[in-house]
Amino acid sequence: xxxxxxxxxxxxxxxxxxxxxxxxxxxxxxxxxxxxxxxxxxxxxxxxxxxxxxxxxxxxxxxxxxxxxxxxxxxxxxxxxxxxxxxxxxx
Amino acid sequence: xxxxxxxxxxxxxxxxxxxxxxxxxxxxxxxxxxxxxxxxxxxxxxxxxxxxxxxxxxxxxxxxxxxxxxxxxxxxxxxxxxxxxxxxxxxxxxxxxxxxxxxxxxxxxxxxxxxxxxxxxxxxxxxxxxxxxxxxxxxxxxxxxxxxxxxxxxxxxxxxxxxxxxxxxxxxxxxxxxxxxxxxxxxxxxxxxxxxxxxxxxxxxxxxxxxxxxxxxxxxxxxxxxxxxxxxxxxxxxxxxxxxxxxxxxxxxxxxxxxxxxxxxxxxxxxxxxxxxxxxxxxxxxxxxxxxxxxxxxxxxxxxxxxxxxxxxxxxxxxxxxxxxxxxxxxxxxxxxxxxxxxxxxxxxxxxxxxxxxxxxxxxxxxxxxxxxxxxxxxxxxxxxxxxxxxxxxxxxxxxxxxxxxxxxxxxxxxxxxxxxxxxxxxxxxxxxxxxxxxxxxxxxxxxxxxxxxxxxxxxxxxxxxxx
Numbered sequence: 001x002x003x004x005x006x007x008x009x010x011x012x013x014x015x016x017x018x019x020x021x022x023x024x025x026x027x028x029x030x031x032x033x034x035x036x037x038x039x040x041x042x043x044x045x046x047x048x049x050x051x052x053x054x055x056x057x058x059x060x061x062x063x064x065x066x067x068x069x070x071x072x073x074x075x076x077x078x079x080x081x082x083x084x085x086x087x088x089x090x091x
Numbered sequence: 092x093x094x095x096x097x098x099x100x101x102x103x104x105x106x107x108x109x110x111x112x113x114x115x116x117x118x119x120x121x122x123x124x125x126x127x128x129x130x131x132x133x134x135x136x137x138x139x140x141x142x143x144x145x146x147x148x149x150x151x152x153x154x155x156x157x158x159x160x161x162x163x164x165x166x167x168x169x170x171x172x173x174x175x176x177x178x179x180x181x182x183x184x185x186x187x188x189x190x191x192x193x194x195x196x197x198x199x200x201x202x203x204x205x206x207x208x209x210x211x212x213x214x215x216x217x218x219x220x221x222x223x224x225x226x227x228x229x230x231x232x233x234x235x236x237x238x239x240x241x242x243x244x245x246x247x248x249x250x251x252x253x254x255x256x257x258x259x260x261x262x263x264x265x266x267x268x269x270x271x272x273x274x275x276x277x278x279x280x281x282x283x284x285x286x287x288x289x290x291x292x293x294x295x296x297x298x299x300x301x302x303x304x305x306x307x308x309x310x311x312x313x314x315x316x317x318x319x320x321x322x323x324x325x326x327x328x329x330x331x332x333x334x335x336x337x338x339x340x341x342x343x344x345x346x347x348x349x350x351x352x353x354x355x356x357x358x359x360x361x362x363x364x365x366x367x368x369x370x371x372x373x374x375x376x377x378x379x380x381x382x383x384x385x386x387x388x389x390x391x392x393x394x395x396x397x398x399x400x401x402x403x404x405x406x407x408x409x410x411x412x413x414x415x416x417x418x419x420x421x422x423x424x425x426x427x428x429x430x431x432x433x434x435x436x437x438x439x440x441x442x443x444x445x446x447x448x449x450x451x452x453x454x455x456x457x458x459x460x461x462x463x464x465x466x467x468x469x470x471x472x473x474x475x476x477x478x479x480x481x482x483x484x485x486x487x488x489x490x491x492x493x494x495x496x497x498x499x500x501x502x503x504x505x506x507x508x509x510x511x512x513x514x515x516x517x518x519x520x521x522x523x524x525x526x527x528x529x530x531x532x533x534x535x536x537x538x539x540x541x542x543x544x545x546x547x548x549x550x551x552x553x554x555x556x557x558x559x
Contacts, residue, residue, distance in 0.1 A: 038436050049378065052501075053407055053435050054503040
């Protein structure tokens with residue numbers, strides 16, 4: 001089933017709360033913008049992951065928690081944590 | 092020799108020198124004219140270009156037919172001859188590979204637009220259009236007539252015939268309509284599309300899909316066991332390679348959507364065999380290990396007698412895998428070309444390599460993307476040493492899931508254009524080695540200012556040149 005913008009935001013917020021071991025209510029939405037990503041891994045490929053080199057429309061989600069900003073990327077197929085402590089994760 | 096004879100001989104020598112010099116200049120003028128030759132692209136049937144947009148003067152001066160007319164089925168050749176004779180015209184040629192099309196010349200020197208209108212009013216005529224000029228290449232014996240497929244969305248395929256549609260640059264295409272005067276492909280050539288799988292039931296692909304020959308045993312993999320590879324290979328779980336994303340189906344259509352079937356689009360090859368290989372999932376990503384499995388499958392099938400000569404790889408990452416490089420080299424040793432996307436991060440691959448396109452293996456052709464204006468696509472990677480060639484890769488119309496057609500952008504889309512041209516070359520030269528095939532592709536470009544210092548060749552692939 002295709003992921004909506006609201007679903008993507010909710011998934012990202014819950015994932016960040018889990019990673020930081022905090023309540024999801026303590027994760028604030030900073031911004032969410034529609035954008036083109038460079039590939040089908042949304043420019044956030046995991047280690048050992050190859051992706052189709054097709055421009056992909058999706059959302060760049062920025063969240064705030066513990067005084068820091070965290071970035072997630074999403075499209076209709078997936079949500080990814082971008083550069084979380086130096087690594088990308090598909091959630 | 093007396094004094095009078097001496098002056099006569101000197102005068103004669105001067106005259107001869109002047110004549111020779113004038114002839115030489117004429118030849119230079121002729122070459123200059125030809126060096127500026129390019130295809131005047133096909134008409135957009137939906138809208139945009141009108142016959143007035145295209146100059147036909149040079150066509151006429153070459154004595155080429157002035158219009159192309161498609162008569163309705165059932166109209167006899169005798170009737171066609173009578174209709175043309177009544178108008179003081181003549182059938183100059185029947186066009187190969189385009190059933191029912193006649194090239195008609197006019198003796199009254201009427202302009203093509205008038206002739207088109209006149210013929211379109213005849214009940215016997217299905218369609219008439221100007222004979223858009225293809226100028227002569229050096230050494231040609233006469234004007235060529237472009238081959239125009241009757242696929243209804245062909246006019247949106249600017250990569251194949253850029254007539255300036257949607258504000259593009261006329262002629263910024265791969266010269267497919269001229270290439271098709273030589274060949275439209277062959278179902279003896281198999282191209283492996285290593286991707287998200289392929290919708291092999293798509294209406295515009297199904298006739299051009301590879302299927303395991305009945306006499307060939309199902310594939311056996313030590314890890315996956317025996318696999319029924321009737322429709323290709325799925326390296327993820329050994330099941331069917333049906334596409335669940337759309338990306339692989341799009342790439343397949345660029346290479347080989349069936350031409351002249353009056354459906355959708357035309358591929359670079361109208362006839363070819365597409366071998367679906369699935370290693371990327373429904374989101375469009377996959378593991379290096381599965382990519383290696385799929386390439387090994389191709390090599391094994393080649394060894395078993397399948398004429399698979401090209402792997403089209405519209406994917407990648409910045410992570411280098413020695414194992415992946417090794418299996419691509421193994422493909423090279425088995426005479427298989429590996430065409431790969433340069434990547435979409437607007438970076439210089441000479442400094443930041445992108446794999447598999449940056450592997451230094453002799454069968455790898457790294458492909459950058461161009462837009463409809465002949466500019467390097469804003470997203471495209473480049474590399475004066477590491478990116479071989481460029482091809483159209485922005486707003487490319489091709490096949491999608493569920494018998495749909497969509498426009499997509501990326502070096503993913505430029506890659507199968509080059510794979511498709513390679514397949515055309517192999518259709519014409521089936522025994523060409525992978526080394527010669529790669530060299531042929533790299534020697535078959537139109538120089539593009541925007542690519543100077545950005546790719547090895549500095550040019551856009553030209554299918555017609557590749558077939559010379």
